Amino acid sequence: MxxxxxxxxxxxxxxxxxxxxxxxxxxxxxxMDTANDLERMIEQSxxxxxxxxxxSVSIDRGMVQKKQNPTFRYCELEGRMLxxxxxxxxxxxxxxxxxxxxxxxxYPLMSIKKIESM
Amino acid sequence: MxxxxxxxxxxxxxxxxxxxxxxxxxxxxxxMDTANDLERMIEQSxxxxxxxxxxSVSIDRGMVQKKQNPTFRYCELEGRMLxxxxxxxxxxxxxxxxxxxxxxxxYPLMSIKKIESM
Amino acid sequence: MxxxxxxxxxxxxxxxxxxxxxxxxxxxxxxMDTANDLERMIEQSxxxxxxxxxxSVSIDRGMVQKKQNPTFRYCELEGRMLxxxxxxxxxxxxxxxxxxxxxxxxYPLMSIKKIESM
Amino acid sequence: MxxxxxxxxxxxxxxxxxxxxxxxxxxxxxxMDTANDLERMIEQSxxxxxxxxxxSVSIDRGMVQKKQNPTFRYCELEGRMLxxxxxxxxxxxxxxxxxxxxxxxxYPLMSIKKIESM
Numbered sequence: 524m525x526x527x528x529x530x531x532x533x534x535x536x537x538x539x540x541x542x543x544x545x546x547x548x549x550x551x552x553x554x555m556d557t558a559n560d561l562e563r564m565i566e567q568s569x570x571x572x573x574x575x576x577x578x579s580v581s582i583d584r585g586m587v588q589k590k591q592n593p594t595f596r597y598c599e600l601e602g603r604m605l606x607x608x609x610x611x612x613x614x615x616x617x618x619x620x621x622x623x624x625x626x627x628x629x630y631p632l633m634s635i636k637k638i639e640s641m
Numbered sequence: 642m643x644x645x646x647x648x649x650x651x652x653x654x655x656x657x658x659x660x661x662x663x664x665x666x667x668x669x670x671x672x673m674d675t676a677n678d679l680e681r682m683i684e685q686s687x688x689x690x691x692x693x694x695x696x697s698v699s700i701d702r703g704m705v706q707k708k709q710n711p712t713f714r715y716c717e718l719e720g721r722m723l724x725x726x727x728x729x730x731x732x733x734x735x736x737x738x739x740x741x742x743x744x745x746x747x748y749p750l751m752s753i754k755k756i757e758s759m
Numbered sequence: 760m761x762x763x764x765x766x767x768x769x770x771x772x773x774x775x776x777x778x779x780x781x782x783x784x785x786x787x788x789x790x791m792d793t794a795n796d797l798e799r800m801i802e803q804s805x806x807x808x809x810x811x812x813x814x815s816v817s818i819d820r821g822m823v824q825k826k827q828n829p830t831f832r833y834c835e836l837e838g839r840m841l842x843x844x845x846x847x848x849x850x851x852x853x854x855x856x857x858x859x860x861x862x863x864x865x866y867p868l869m870s871i872k873k874i875e876s877m
Numbered sequence: 878m879x880x881x882x883x884x885x886x887x888x889x890x891x892x893x894x895x896x897x898x899x900x901x902x903x904x905x906x907x908x909m910d911t912a913n914d915l916e917r918m919i920e921q922s923x924x925x926x927x928x929x930x931x932x933s934v935s936i937d938r939g940m941v942q943k944k945q946n947p948t949f950r951y952c953e954l955e956g957r958m959l960x961x962x963x964x965x966x967x968x969x970x971x972x973x974x975x976x977x978x979x980x981x982x983x984y985p986l987m988s989i990k991k992i993e994s995m
Contacts, residue, residue: 667953668904710982710983710984712982712984717956748946748949
């Protein structure tokens, strides 16, 4: 057992942010026309939270188009539609994390990509 | 017992839309800077759904300011912060519904205000 | 234009409840083992709300099994997995509403089935 | 910059799980009678997910009682009502994490408490 350090905190916060945005926004009604604004809104909801250095959200338009109900022309945001790149800065450590659909496992996978000291 | 009619359908759809947006977006991290975009996003998430004729969402800035964490400068969207005016059009009937904070009952109250035939 | 009546209120409340539970619980991690408890929990979250007379929720086990990730053995609750029968009582009027997956439209359809005066 | 290691993964997964359950369940209608079942349901929704070794959720009954609407006798789950103790096991590393209301900061604080190698 060791002390909790800066690196742990940065990585932990990155996990929190991805878990949070996923379960906050999955289920949101969305169309091809509103996908762009929803991307920006998800980014903003992360940016206001502590330690978020930057975030980029993109929603897979091909999946939206395919999932759109033919009659009603909208669908709901699903986890597998989301691609998120996130940087968390805790003191002098940056954790780079990602949410991306893993086709092989058919799973919206969250992962830590890189950890840096500034 | 009577047949389900156009009026019933318009009123029912109005209820669905208010219940849906409330439970989709409550909990979203929000600041004074992002409140405006979140209002527009909630509107858009309703507009893409069937039978929504118009919607106007406003978030109580006074409550946001008061609820904002002093250290982190953000809070979460609460039901009582929301004021929503919604029109649902089903065939030739318009149902006007509202979500507004009822101070006396300390409750985010949803109500049908008016029903019209076009 | 006419006055809002008891029937309108019953139907409106039924819509609210279905929209609410849908967007509250869609996205919940679920397995074959926890589906039963989640059904009961969704029912309870409705029962505590005003005017709900009764509710029965069932989650399509076939869909859960099919959607379960083969590695991790769980999936997320989707709207199309839900079958809900709801009774709202407002004064002397009962509105019977339903959420059921409409295969033809590939849509989780909410509908008013019956309205009765007691 | 260094390689992502087992410890990082354990800590990251702990963050994901806390962020996820928070934003999935905040907003759920709850009463004194249903709080116990909701605690168990939140635990179950975490247990089905990868790497969760154990979890214990408790909802602050005093806050529920205080927040309950006097007319309708229920309230909505808020983040500050939640106390969660979580253990994540990734390979041979256990991360102990917690969500607890921090009264001083008036904030539902998530933290890593301990990291152990088995």
